[in-house]
Amino acid sequence: MFVLTQLITALGKATGCLTVAVVVIAAVLNYFEDAEPIKYTSMTEDMKTLEENFRQQNKSCFILGASGETGKVLLQELLGRRIFSKITLIGRRALTFEDKAYEKVVQEVVDFEKLDDYAAAFQGHDVGYCCLGTTRAKAGAEGYIRVDHDYVLKSAELAKSGGCTQFHLVTAKRAHKESNFLYLKVKGQVEADVEALGFDRLAIYRPGFLLVDKQKSRPGEWLARKFFGALFAVGSKSMSIPIQMVAKAMVSNTLLQPEQKTEILENQAIASLGK
Numbered sequence: 302m303f304v305l306t307q308l309i310t311a312l313g314k315a316t317g318c319l320t321v322a323v324v325v326i327a328a329v330l331n332y333f334e335d336a337e338p339i340k341y342t343s344m345t346e347d348m349k350t351l352e353e354n355f356r357q358q359n360k361s362c363f364i365l366g367a368s369g370e371t372g373k374v375l376l377q378e379l380l381g382r383r384i385f386s387k388i389t390l391i392g393r394r395a396l397t398f399e400d401k402a403y404e405k406v407v408q409e410v411v412d413f414e415k416l417d418d419y420a421a422a423f424q425g426h427d428v429g430y431c432c433l434g435t436t437r438a439k440a441g442a443e444g445y446i447r448v449d450h451d452y453v454l455k456s457a458e459l460a461k462s463g464g465c466t467q468f469h470l471v472t473a474k475r476a477h478k479e480s481n482f483l484y485l486k487v488k489g490q491v492e493a494d495v496e497a498l499g500f501d502r503l504a505i506y507r508p509g510f511l512l513v514d515k516q517k518s519r520p521g522e523w524l525a526r527k528f529f530g531a532l533f534a535v536g537s538k539s540m541s542i543p544i545q546m547v548a549k550a551m552v553s554n555t556l557l558q559p560e561q562k563t564e565i566l567e568n569q570a571i572a573s574l575g576k
């Protein structure tokens with residue numbers, strides 16, 4: 302009984318310390334929050350009206366990476382808000398959906414190593430969303446560059462040639478082509494190269510740690526999610542973000558008219574648009 306009481310007291314103290322640590326870290330991070338979110342000319346309009354106006358234009362879109370965490374939620378959000386008359390998933394494998402809501406979703410299976418042979422899959426879409434990505438741990442340094450830079454850029458090129466005018470690209474917080482870190486350097490480089498293609502509109506999303514509800518995860522991943530989740534909950538909106546907010550922000554942003562041709566949405570801007 303004594304040991305149990307001691308254990309409970311120790312756990313209580315540990316939780317208390319962790320809470321204090323999270324609050325202190327959040328306060329420090331808030332001080333260094335992202336720059337002012339970008340402004341939109343149409344932000345004052347009601348979102349429902351914007352959705353209705355957009356819907357009447359019968360536009361089509363494609364998603365790269367719809368089998369991934371972000372892409373999956375983005376697809377749900379797009380289906381729920383019904384702003385496109387046609388949604389195409391472009392990926393390396395066909396996906397199976399049970400729900401009736403997915404029955405009209407078109408799928409194009411491509412070989413990303415031979416994308417030129419699949420140019421037709423990229424033709425005729427008005428808007429493109431890219432949530433493609435891997436990690437150095439999964440694919441090695443070369444594989445990471447191949448997927449997160451080469452596949453993304455080639456897809457964007459084909460989409461642009463195929464008539465796509467609006468491209469939404471998910472990269473990552475602190476992406477910079479001059480970064481010393483491969484992960485951030487590749488993300489920054491792909492941002493710059495896609496921008497050079499000259500889409501009428503390019504939206505770049507730079508989320509921090511993505512908060513996802515996963516049934517199974519490695520202990521390190523679980524711990525990171527708890528930590529960043531707690532930070533987000535106590536008000537630090539610059540380090541992490543629930544994945545649903547990213548998806549919602551991407552869809553809402555599609556309806557808006559930014560003042561600039563290329564916009565960069567840092568984590569905080571994504572969070573405020575994705576509320």
Ligand SMILES: NC(=O)c1ccc[n+]([C@@H]2O[C@H](COP(=O)([O-])OP(=O)(O)OC[C@H]3O[C@@H](n4cnc5c(N)ncnc54)[C@H](OP(=O)(O)O)[C@@H]3O)[C@@H](O)[C@H]2O)c1
Nearest residue numbers: 366367368369370371393432433434435472473509510511
């Ligand atoms: N996770 C984070 O905390 C975090 C934070 C900031 C930014 N990001 C960035 O946000 C984006 C989305 O992240 P996420 O966590 O949603 O990614 P994810 O769940 O790992 O999904 C990645 C997608 O890319 C596809 N993909 C991976 N390797 C491929 C390959 N060799 N060939 C073709 N397709 C391939 C996957 O297809 P399969 O299903 O077929 O594998 C999947 O659809 C990524 O660019 C990521 O770098 C992530």
